[in-house]
Amino acid sequence: MEMFTAIGLNHFLTISAILFSLGMYAVMTRKNAIVILMGVELIMNAANINFLTFSKYNGGMEGVMISLFVIVLAAAEAAVALAIVINIFKTFKTVDVSSVDTMKE
Amino acid sequence: MFEMPSGAEIQSIISTLKSGAGYFIPELYLSALFMVLIILDLVLGGRRKTILASATIIGLLGSVFFIFQQHALPDTEIFFGMYSLDRFGIFFKYFFVLTGILAVVTTMADEHLNAQESGMGEYYSLLVAMVVGMMMMASSTDLLMMFLAMELVSLSAYVLTGYLKRELRSSEAALKYLVYGAVSSGMLIYGFSLIYGITAQTNISKISMELAQHGYDPLVMILATLLVMAGLGYKMGAVPFHFWSPDVYEGAPTPITAYLSVGSKAAGFAMLMRFFFVAVPHAVEGVEDMLGIDWITMMMFIAAASMIYGNVVAIWQKNVKRMLAYSSIAHAGYLLLGIITMDQIGTQAVLVYLTGYLLMNIGAFYVVVLIANKIGSENLDDYKGLGKKMPLAGAALTVFLIALVGLPPTFGFVGKLMIFTALLGHGGDLYMWLALVGILTSVISLYYYMYIPLNMFLRDSELNAEKDFKTGMMQNVIMTVLMLLTIYFGLFFQPIAEYAKYSASMFGAVLN
Numbered sequence: 001m002e003m004f005t006a007i008g009l010n011h012f013l014t015i016s017a018i019l020f021s022l023g024m025y026a027v028m029t030r031k032n033a034i035v036i037l038m039g040v041e042l043i044m045n046a047a048n049i050n051f052l053t054f055s056k057y058n059g060g061m062e063g064v065m066i067s068l069f070v071i072v073l074a075a076a077e078a079a080v081a082l083a084i085v086i087n088i089f090k091t092f093k094t095v096d097v098s099s100v101d102t103m104k105e
Numbered sequence: 106m107f108e109m110p111s112g113a114e115i116q117s118i119i120s121t122l123k124s125g126a127g128y129f130i131p132e133l134y135l136s137a138l139f140m141v142l143i144i145l146d147l148v149l150g151g152r153r154k155t156i157l158a159s160a161t162i163i164g165l166l167g168s169v170f171f172i173f174q175q176h177a178l179p180d181t182e183i184f185f186g187m188y189s190l191d192r193f194g195i196f197f198k199y200f201f202v203l204t205g206i207l208a209v210v211t212t213m214a215d216e217h218l219n220a221q222e223s224g225m226g227e228y229y230s231l232l233v234a235m236v237v238g239m240m241m242m243a244s245s246t247d248l249l250m251m252f253l254a255m256e257l258v259s260l261s262a263y264v265l266t267g268y269l270k271r272e273l274r275s276s277e278a279a280l281k282y283l284v285y286g287a288v289s290s291g292m293l294i295y296g297f298s299l300i301y302g303i304t305a306q307t308n309i310s311k312i313s314m315e316l317a318q319h320g321y322d323p324l325v326m327i328l329a330t331l332l333v334m335a336g337l338g339y340k341m342g343a344v345p346f347h348f349w350s351p352d353v354y355e356g357a358p359t360p361i362t363a364y365l366s367v368g369s370k371a372a373g374f375a376m377l378m379r380f381f382f383v384a385v386p387h388a389v390e391g392v393e394d395m396l397g398i399d400w401i402t403m404m405m406f407i408a409a410a411s412m413i414y415g416n417v418v419a420i421w422q423k424n425v426k427r428m429l430a431y432s433s434i435a436h437a438g439y440l441l442l443g444i445i446t447m448d449q450i451g452t453q454a455v456l457v458y459l460t461g462y463l464l465m466n467i468g469a470f471y472v473v474v475l476i477a478n479k480i481g482s483e484n485l486d487d488y489k490g491l492g493k494k495m496p497l498a499g500a501a502l503t504v505f506l507i508a509l510v511g512l513p514p515t516f517g518f519v520g521k522l523m524i525f526t527a528l529l530g531h532g533g534d535l536y537m538w539l540a541l542v543g544i545l546t547s548v549i550s551l552y553y554y555m556y557i558p559l560n561m562f563l564r565d566s567e568l569n570a571e572k573d574f575k576t577g578m579m580q581n582v583i584m585t586v587l588m589l590l591t592i593y594f595g596l597f598f599q600p601i602a603e604y605a606k607y608s609a610s611m612f613g614a615v616l617n
Contacts, residue, residue, distance in 0.1 A: 020295055027288050036284055043291030050298035058305035064297075066249045066307070069295060073256050077287060080260050083281045084267055091276050097284065100277050103352050103427075 012053035020046035033095040125183035131171040146226030161229040186308040187247040189612040196608035197243035205236040207467045209362035234263040243375035248297045248307045266357040278356025285349040293336025299329035309384035310613035340373030343437045344410040354430035363470035367395040382614040411438030414544040450525040456605035458520030465508035466586040490566030494574040501588040506554040515595040562602040
């Protein structure tokens with residue numbers, strides 16, 4: 001019963017693992033570039049949850065610091081990524097990654 | 106829960122930062138150069154592209170002076186163990202500055218890229234930003250710093266890849282590079298978070314101590330290892346993580362292809378070596394009971410797969426840039442062979458091989474740019490009969506390709522020889538088999554590399570346009586210098602080999 005009432009390390013890690021898996025699933029199965037980028041955000045935030053959890057249970061501040069940096073970087077990456085996706089939409093008239101394929105094997 | 110630092114503590118932090126900055130001068134200088142170039146472009150207003158390019162080259166050359174002064178400083182860790190200064194890092198600083206300069210030189214030769222309407226302002230500043238990022242990748246000693254450096258390189262590289270934004274191929278390359286890059290950096294940071302969880306440390310030498318003292322859960326370690334390997338393997342372009350490279354190499358502007366294929370690949374290897382030699386040497390043998398997966402075995406598989414896949418698939422390529430992309434996958438495999446020996450000879454061999462790869466690969470792309478200026482294409486079939494029209498370019502390309510195969514008397518031969526010597530010197534059956542795979546795949550590579558000179562010299566052109574095939578004076582000089590250097594260092598490689606041996610020393614790592 002305690003497993004359901006007291007929230008511990010395992011709960012956080014499970015949530016982060018689920019988020020990571022969902023992110024990977026979105027990246028692998030979705031065709032829309034924007035949804036793929038949303039999947040990447042999920043992966044990054046899974047890592048953030050891990051860092052914060054370990055920071056709490058290991059008793060240091062490093063994890064909190066790293067997760068702040070990861071948030072900022074995710075924002076920077078989203079800015080560059082959306083610029084590229086807008087450019088793709090202008091040239092290809094679509095954001096479907098499977099139809100953006102002009103180069104052949 | 107956490108106390109605020111007192112005034113005295115803050116003072117001591119500031120003084121540590123001040124003393125650390127003295128060890129960080131080349132990076133500070135190049136960051137300043139990055140901003141100066143943006144302002145210079147604003148002042149020039151998009152005209153006079155040669156001035157901007159020359160300013161970049163002079164600025165990069167200026168950083169060599171600051172890097173040279175670092176030889177006098179002792180090996181140390183600065184900024185609370187975030188960053189290090191050691192001979193290994195200094196070697197890579199020289200390496201990346203040279204790569205940057207050659208990339209700018211290649212850019213100046215590319216008429217298609219310079220004809221861009223929107224100007225070249227951000228191009229050179231992003232190129233310099235990438236040099237800073239790659240230097241930091243080679244010297245970071247902290248998980249956070251490693252991730253930040255890698256993202257600096259990646260974000261600049263995405264923009265540079267898509268720089269020809271009106272072109273379908275360039276935009277498509279940028280999108281693919283971005284998607285794969287974002288996913289693998291996400292996997293890298295997740296792997297780092299697991300390592301932080303196991304050890305409660307972020308500095309790589311402290312991680313190593315923690316792993317040695319308290320042990321670790323093998324399953325978590327393998328998972329973390331796989332994730333970190335995915336992040337780094339993407340930068341190196343090694344096999345299971347190589348999907349982006351053919352499309353990106355084909356679509357990106359050719360100077361950027363040359364820059365990515367040498368610079369960011371070398372940065373990935375530098376980071377892998379530091380992480381692998383310093384942080385997890387104890388994790389190498391301890392996890393064998395778990396499915397037999399450990400770092401070394403995993404890298405052996407990646408190396409063999411890269412060599413075989415890269416060299417075999419390259420045979421069917423019709424586009425020169427695409428072919429060189431597959432060849433660069435194969436070269437990642439050869440470089441990994443030097444790393445898995447985990448000793449000083451292997452590290453030395455990797456550094457020598459990278460130097461040779463820098464000269465011959467950028468040289469090859471330089472000639473590809475010059476030819477594309479004249480015939481407007483990178484297809485192998487259009488190269489027919491070009492050897493008679495552009496004899497110097499043909500000769501230079503042939504030398505670079507011979508070096509890429511690894512035949513004497515070129516620098517490529519020296520690099521391959523040292524890698525295989527290190528591998529065989531290490532002993533053991535598996536290492537012997539890997540060397541055999543390496544040599545056999547080199548033989549395969551002879552076929553597709555030599556297909557280009559075959560087309561250029563022994564076949565006649567179908568379109569006999571009466572065009573002017575003369576290249577400029579400056580371009581001829583650069584091509585000749587690169588060609589002669591490739592041959593010269595193939596014969597007199599002693600100084601480079603010695604400098605590489607001197608550089609094979611990392612802060613916190615003990616190599617035998």
